Amino acid sequence: MIFTIAIDGPAAAGKGTIARAVAAHFGFAHLDTGLLYRAVGRHLLNGEDPVAAARALDPAELDEGALRTPEVAQAASQVAVLPEVRAALVDFQRGFARREGGAVLDGRDIGTVICPAAEAKLFVTASAEVRAQRRFRELAEKGLEVDYDTVLADVRARDARDMSRAEAPLVAAGDATVVDTSEMAIADAVAAAIAAVEARR
Numbered sequence: 001m002i003f004t005i006a007i008d009g010p011a012a013a014g015k016g017t018i019a020r021a022v023a024a025h026f027g028f029a030h031l032d033t034g035l036l037y038r039a040v041g042r043h044l045l046n047g048e049d050p051v052a053a054a055r056a057l058d059p060a061e062l063d064e065g066a067l068r069t070p071e072v073a074q075a076a077s078q079v080a081v082l083p084e085v086r087a088a089l090v091d092f093q094r095g096f097a098r099r100e101g102g103a104v105l106d107g108r109d110i111g112t113v114i115c116p117a118a119e120a121k122l123f124v125t126a127s128a129e130v131r132a133q134r135r136f137r138e139l140a141e142k143g144l145e146v147d148y149d150t151v152l153a154d155v156r157a158r159d160a161r162d163m164s165r166a167e168a169p170l171v172a173a174g175d176a177t178v179v180d181t182s183e184m185a186i187a188d189a190v191a192a193a194i195a196a197v198e199a200r201r
């Protein structure tokens, strides 16, 4: 059985949480594609060439803990504008999407560029303030020193870069179900996502 669920949306909209819950519900594999760009961003911060890093990236080595920092997020969105970086990551993502047993991929361009023929597509969004509040709490819980206004500015800068880039900009696919989680509890957002996927099964 091959079935791809594409989940896109802006920074800190809750894509990851929803993608993990949807994957667990259907028994599908899950790929957080943001980690690929974060890993390349990490190489940029180390002074390495991002294109070479993307071409040599071993997805088995993605260390989520080390990559979920605001500094790496900004570097990720900088390398994500480079067409050669994006091109180097396409085959791995498409292979994952069509694996036997079903797959959930979350990112920015899954429903538009990576898997335009995905069986189900969701676009998860929320207001910038709500997203910044959630990310602020998440980072504070990890013990990172952050303040809300800086997190909000980071989220806005990243959204602007992700939406305005020429290559694979962040935009909802025409056939995606939009889930606005601004005023939704996580359980309700997950239930809405599962219902949208069920409707395509």
Ligand code: CDP
Residues within 6 Å of the ligand: 010, 011, 012, 013, 016, 033, 034, 035, 037, 038, 073, 076, 077, 078, 080, 106, 107, 108, 109, 110, 158, 162
């Ligand atoms: O978790 P959060 O939403 O904050 O970010 P992420 O999904 O880990 O993505 C980090 C950055 O990688 C984004 O701001 C994008 O610039 C880039 N990205 C992308 O261009 N395409 C994807 N499919 C996934 C991430």
